[in-house]
Amino acid sequence: MSSTPGRLSAAERRDLTSAARIREAAILRFARDGFGAPLRTIAADAGVSGALIVHHFGSKKDLRRACDAWVLEQIRDSKRTTLAAGDSGPWLAQLGRAERYAPLAVYVARTFQAGGESAAEFFDHLVDDAVDYLAEGERSGLIRPSRDNHARARLLTGMNVGSMLLQMTLHPELLQGGDFTGFFRHLTETVTAPALELYSEGLLTSRKLLDEYLMYVPDPPVGAGGGESAAPPS
Amino acid sequence: MSSTPGRLSAAERRDLTSAARIREAAILRFARDGFGAPLRTIAADAGVSGALIVHHFGSKKDLRRACDAWVLEQIRDSKRTTLAAGDSGPWLAQLGRAERYAPLAVYVARTFQAGGESAAEFFDHLVDDAVDYLAEGERSGLIRPSRDNHARARLLTGMNVGSMLLQMTLHPELLQGGDFTGFFRHLTETVTAPALELYSEGLLTSRKLLDEYLMYVPDPPVGAGGGESAAPPS
DNA sequence: CCCGCGGCTGAACACGCGTTTAACATACTG
């Protein structure tokens, strides 16, 4: 992994090797076309042969694992940065707007689309983030308290990620060019207004339905959450 | 297509032929495993050879087209029925609970997951339904008026479908058995409570954010909608 | 009787894909 005598750290130097180019190309291509993208296409993107990819990474699965780890690392970086800047909040939305991080956000969306273990893990991660974010909003008086913080966080996160997934399948052309920011711009443009309305005023005129439901089913929360996903009864 | 001399209509008689069995098996298998399911698996489900499928339907794509049409027809039926019973409303949620229609709902979800032309068409269909449903709720005083009915309908539909998609990728095991109703049960169970809370009380304590946003961007609606999908800024 | 035709099949073909293999180039080492 390290042969040149330069004094850069191994991690830094690797960013100049073809292995790094492959990783970069793979992330971009996976974000564009999903994880079904042929290995040879990634190879062409990186300007190398297909065989070299498996030589460096072992297999396509391992390549994806490497990309996953790298993306997660980048995201942690970004979170540290925005947190340090006091600009806390849900990163998925903001991330998409930042030119640099948009591909990462789309990559994450592809992870959800592909499903599997990593998707579930990542979702829990996002939910935990949302819990924190909502709690902070609650403290600052911006957000209402909930009967079940975890369930609410799960609902909102699920709606967000789900909507992203839907937009991905409904408008694949937005990803086909490398224009990842356009994807998020379109998403927020069509969503912000009605979402703010829903968040500010609600949807129902009375609390009758809610009260009836709460009467019907027993206790709402206790401590830890139990269920998982999200989809309101329209 | 018709050789036996019975007096049933051609369409009815076909429901006894192996072509019908193939269609039925394909719908179930597509719902379970998605449209990537191998033709030979469907053939095994239907108890026929793989070659017979293409003999009857021409190709896998054509088979899917036939299934799409059939499912759409079934859904129209179901809509007519529930509408006649005065039990109007969004069918996707209710549909999942009805033992008979649950596979159809999952099939539709798979359609969205696969993306493409039919997904977009179907989504518009759902949005139109939601517009009607919301308007009716508004008339009956249950639902608040909106600044942009179409945008709101798109948001809510997108959140619903998106959440369904997410649950599909997050919990594929719920589909792996043929238990399609369990899928929807789990979905509504984890979602209903926080969704009702959100719909009844909103999320934000003040309308400041909304007003600011509305001040910032010009007119909200006019007549027809323009954008498409949905995903609130968490 | 047999002839033909439609339902139906197993085997073979074509193709895209991940992966393996053998070889070549380059550069560092003794």
Added chain:
DNA sequence: CAGTATGTTAAACGCGTGTTCAGCCGCGGG
């Protein structure tokens, strides 16, 4: 300079898949 490790490649293999092909079976009509 030989030797060896490392980066890199073209070609081939294996496998899963949609599709095609040649033929079998059973039955209704001459």
